[in-house]
Amino acid sequence: MRDPLGRLFPNLPHSVRVVLDWVLTIAGAVVIVLALKAWVINPYRIPSSSMEPTLHCARPAPGCEAGFSDRVLACRVCLDVSSPKRNQIIVFETPPLALVKCGAGGTFVKRLVGLPGDTLKEDKKGNIWVKPKGSTTFTKLDEPFIQTDRRLADTIHFGKSWQVPEGEYFFMGDNRAESCDSREWGSVPRKNLIGTVVFVYWPPNRIGFR
Numbered sequence: 246m247r248d249p250l251g252r253l254f255p256n257l258p259h260s261v262r263v264v265l266d267w268v269l270t271i272a273g274a275v276v277i278v279l280a281l282k283a284w285v286i287n288p289y290r291i292p293s294s295s296m297e298p299t300l301h302c303a304r305p306a307p308g309c310e311a312g313f314s315d316r317v318l319a320c321r322v323c324l325d326v327s328s329p330k331r332n333q334i335i336v337f338e339t340p341p342l343a344l345v346k347c348g349a350g351g352t353f354v355k356r357l358v359g360l361p362g363d364t365l366k367e368d369k370k371g372n373i374w375v376k377p378k379g380s381t382t383f384t385k386l387d388e389p390f391i392q393t394d395r396r397l398a399d400t401i402h403f404g405k406s407w408q409v410p411e412g413e414y415f416f417m418g419d420n421r422a423e424s425c426d427s428r429e430w431g432s433v434p435r436k437n438l439i440g441t442v443v444f445v446y447w448p449p450n451r452i453g454f455r
Contacts, residue, residue: 286440290314318445319441329435354442357415363377399421
């Protein structure tokens with residue numbers, strides 16, 4: 246039984262068909278990988294300590310707690326099939342003001358804290374309170390992933406409040422005092438959201454879902 250190329254091109258020499266088969270196989274694999282990166286899932290490296298200890302960055306960078314930076318997978322298609330949810334860790338493109346306030350911009354990884362229409366405030370113990378759109382009362386967010394000492398170190402934002410515009414989202418790092426985030430440069434438009442962090446794939450001792 247002839248291979249598919251043999252049936253399509255019966256007059257091609259066998260050696261040429263073998264080479265052509267390899268070329269098409271490799272090209273097909275590249276196309277699949279690029280399609281997965283563009284529309285389904287994409288890898289990212291954690292460059293700073295803003296998400297410590299949930300996501301590690303590598304020493305000797307300031308505040309980093311690990312020898313290797315976490316490598317994570319962000320699910321692009323997840324944001325196509327469902328709306329972003331509070332407390333999800335999300336990869337996004339920062340607004341231009343981030344470059345001014347943080348000295349860096351581009352792709353950030355932070356936790357989603359405020360939804361469109363929310364009013365947020367930070368109390369004098371570093372707790373975040375939220376008043377959702379249409380509500381008249383504030384509720385303290387349950388954030389067990391934030392360590393107490395990291396909350397208390399965030400004195401610069403104590404007593405401040407923020408309003409999240411419609412169609413935009415408000416992000417903070419888990420390492421609150423070391424995170425340059427929406428409290429400094431504002432909310433992020435929906436179109437800037439890239440994907441939700443779902444898995445750490447490196448280093449080996451950190452592998453797991455997030």
